[in-house]
Amino acid sequence: MKKFFQFSGTINGTTYFLRILFSIVLSIPALIITFAFFGVFAIEYAEIDMQNPEGFDQQAFEEKIESNPDEFLEALKSSFTPFWIISIIISLIPVIWFGLASYYKRVSALFYDKRLNVFIGLLAFEILADIMVIKFDNWIGNVFMAAQIIVLLFMLFKNSGIEEHEG
Numbered sequence: 001m002k003k004f005f006q007f008s009g010t011i012n013g014t015t016y017f018l019r020i021l022f023s024i025v026l027s028i029p030a031l032i033i034t035f036a037f038f039g040v041f042a043i044e045y046a047e048i049d050m051q052n053p054e055g056f057d058q059q060a061f062e063e064k065i066e067s068n069p070d071e072f073l074e075a076l077k078s079s080f081t082p083f084w085i086i087s088i089i090i091s092l093i094p095v096i097w098f099g100l101a102s103y104y105k106r107v108s109a110l111f112y113d114k115r116l117n118v119f120i121g122l123l124a125f126e127i128l129a130d131i132m133v134i135k136f137d138n139w140i141g142n143v144f145m146a147a148q149i150i151v152l153l154f155m156l157f158k159n160s161g162i163e164e165h166e167g
Contacts, residue, residue: 005094007101010109013156019102023095030091033084041079045072109160122151 004019011019043050046061065072104119111118129144136144 005097005101007104009105010112010160010162011102011105012109012160012162013106013158016102016106017156019098023099023102026095026098027092030088030095033087033091037079037084037088041076044079045075103155106155109162110155110158125151 042048046056046064048056100123103123104115107119107122108115126148129148132144133141133148135141
């Protein structure tokens with residue numbers, strides 16, 4: 001189990017793909033915690049009586065949000081307590097660590113001599129591309145999204161030339 005989270009060894013494209021899928025499975029606790037946060041917030045903000053949940057008026061709740069969206073966002077922001085923030089961060093640490101280790105192992109298989117420089121460069125590119133895709137909803141975001149897909153396909157399908165991977 002320890003070897004899966006270490007930044008050593010190499011992996012092939014198939015293993016890299018399986019690790020990407022496993023990262024999705026690892027993120028399930030973070031998703032559950034996030035949904036729990038929004039569920040608790042919705043119950044508190046809508047003032048739902050848990051003894052009589054049938055008395056909840058969906059239309060009144062939507063009108064309350066539409067009439068004062070700033071109040072809704074302020075209530076949402078004030079609901080982020082240290083408990084929720086720490087819980088979400090702790091549940092995301094294994095996902096991020098496993099994802100970075102997988103990325104490094106695949107980069108090591110493809111670019112063994114310059115693996116650290118390529119890893120840092122690709123990581124910086126991925127972060128920049130994510131920011132660009134979110135910030136620009138036009139051709140610039142589309143170009144960066146296409147570039148990310150090309151990098152992913154390269155990482156998946158490029159033959160590393162290594163017979164036996166150790167990772």
